[in-house]
Amino acid sequence: MKTIVFLFHPEDQEHAARIGAQLLSQLDRNVYNLWTTDNISASGSLLQQLEGAINTAWAVLVTIGSKGTDQSFENICAPALSRRQWQEGKTAFGRIRIDLPNPTPMPNSLLDWPSINAGPTPDYMQIAGSVMRMLKLDAVWSSKLAVEKAVETLAAEMRRPFADIAAQIAVGRPVTLLVGPYAPVEDGDDGSCPSNVRARLRGLISDDLLKAQLGAEPSNVSPVIWQDHLATLCLLSGDQGIVETINRAMEEVIRTAPGDETGPPTTFHAALAELAEALRDFRHGAPADTALPALTLISFCPGLRAERALIARNLSFERAALQLGADGRARLKRELYVPDQGNAAAARSSSDSYFLPESRPLEAGERCEAIRLIKLAGSRDLDDSVPSHLAQTYLTLCAFVANFEPLVSAVASGPYIALGGGLATPPLQSAHAILLRPQLDRGSRRPRLALVPTVTQSPDLLRRAEAHHVEQLARVPGSGFNRIDLVRESPLSFIRALSVALRDAEAA
Incomplete structure (x- = not known):
């Protein structure tokens, strides 16, 4: 079983709980275990349990909110993380920092960690998805969709x-x-794309000068969309009933599309x-x-x-x-x-x-x-x-x-x-x-x-x-x-x- 250690300040419990819930919904629990301070038991000291979790962690997640990190992180977790990185190298385990709204103060030991910015209104599912991608994990739902x-x-x-x-x-x-x-x-x-509508509108223009300005080939005119500038040119030709004529022509082109x-x-x-x-x-x-x-x-x-x-x-x-x-x-x-x-x-x-x-x-x-x-x-x-x-x-x-x-x-x-x-x-x-x-x-x-x-x-x-x-x-x-x-x-x-x-x- 691979353990992902999730550390957070007690003030950030609500954010952490929602991120954790989304992670658990995506992790394969037959392979990965999410460990938080809620897993600390009455047997063994806090120091031993925190150090033990970090020393065997496959990955470590740390959230930084408006209160930064707590004393247990500064006194126990940060030194344990530093020792492991020094002994095994920075690639020995996954390291991700999750920046919650107003992430201050930022511990120096976490400055170079890969980070996820939760933004002012965190989307917990998206944060969990980013964690999964950064750890190169496939979510359990991927087995349900033939991606x-x-x-x-x-x-x-x-x-x-x-x-x-x-x-x-x-x-x-x-x-x-x-x-x-x-x-x-x-x-x-095939169908009622703008080129077909345009061709019908060209046929409605009765003014010789406007026809000459349009050119001989329909492709010489850059269309806009259903009601393009040709509709305006039809109006300029002076036919007072042109609006109704345009509507009928457009409707016919659209209706007869396959x-x-x-x-x-x-x-x-x-x-x-x-x-x-x-x-x-x-x-x-x-x-x-x-x-x-x-x-x-x-x-x-x-x-x-x-x-x-x-x-x-x-x-x-x-x-x-x-x-x-x-x-x-x-x-x-x-x-x-x-x-x-x-x-x-x-x-x-x-x-x-x-x-x-x-x-x-x-x-x-x-x-x-x-x-x-x-x-x-x-x-x-x-x-x-x-x-x-x-x-x-x-x-x-x-x-x-x-x-x-x-x-x-x-x-x-x-x-x-x-x-x-x-x-x-x-x-x-x-x-x-x-x-x-x-x-x-x-x-x-x-x-x-x-x-x-x-x-x-x-x-x-x-x-x-x-x-x-x-x-x-x-x-x-x-x-x-x-x-x-x-x-x-x-x-x-x-x-x-x-x-x-x-x-x-x-x-x-």
């Missing part, structure tokens, strides 16, 4: 972040996925739905933060591809989307969708467009435990839902920050992953800064990734340019992207790997 099998398909630099995400899921943390506007296109899915009104779910959205189902099923057998859904999907696509994929697997979900009323004012429409076998069969069909089940508004305080879908650019099945231009999108999001913040609060509690390109587009940057950055600033740091592959099949110049300069996102102040790690990985590969880890998990 090794899952990472076989991922790039080498993705394996450590993937394991961190799996660790959070294993202890019940909620997952948030931001689906970029180009994410389905990265791995070959896997939306017709056709079974496409590869990307089918993988999203499979992951949603795996997270829902895994939550039933794991500890969970039941105040939040297991999965929150945030999308800018007004189409129904995500809904169709979820319903095809007969998954219940909560959906929140903005809708503009007859008076021009927006409201947040939150509804619960509970499909039956008929809805699921229709969603899997290649031709049936009537797959949405009857929905009902969520009552106060009600939510769907497993899946929440948030559509920031409206939804095509809601009248007057999709904003016509960028300014309207920005203003609406700003006005509804208070309504949306509780719905995206999982970003502060668990892993957050942005999928695919288009993260540099102004609407997504604005939404990220307005809605998600405040959540990223709260609490302790969680695994946060942006998966943007270097190679893309998108025809859009903006996406291709972003593929080679995506690191610039991390330098945009105030966007929130400067708080996440950028990784070159296929969104589809990541989703599938996470599903493998969950599906092949051993029974707890």
